[in-house]
Amino acid sequence: MSKYIGSWEISTGSLCNILAQAVDAGEIEPTDIVWSGPSGDAVVAKSAYDVEEEYGEYVDGGQVSEYLTDADEL
DSSP states (O other), rough: EEEEOOOHHHSSHHHHHHHHHHHHSSOOOOTEEEETTTTTTTTESSSSSGGGGGTTTTEEEEHHHHHHHHHHOO
16 A cells, blocks of 8 residues: 655645654554655655556655654754
8 A cells, every 4th residue: 555645745735744644644654665756746655565556767765754753853
């Protein structure tokens, strides 16, 4: 299972906050990986195996927990 986050949502908010809310809601786990897309969007999934074929150009942006740490520092 993966969670897609559109570039518009990221550009109008904070990816750190979006991820924190998704963790709080139980949609994703802190150990999941954030895969960054070429158009500024992102997909969160447990592993590369869980990222669907359509997201083949996305690159590993690190674990969700790394983004949560960044949010705590703001």
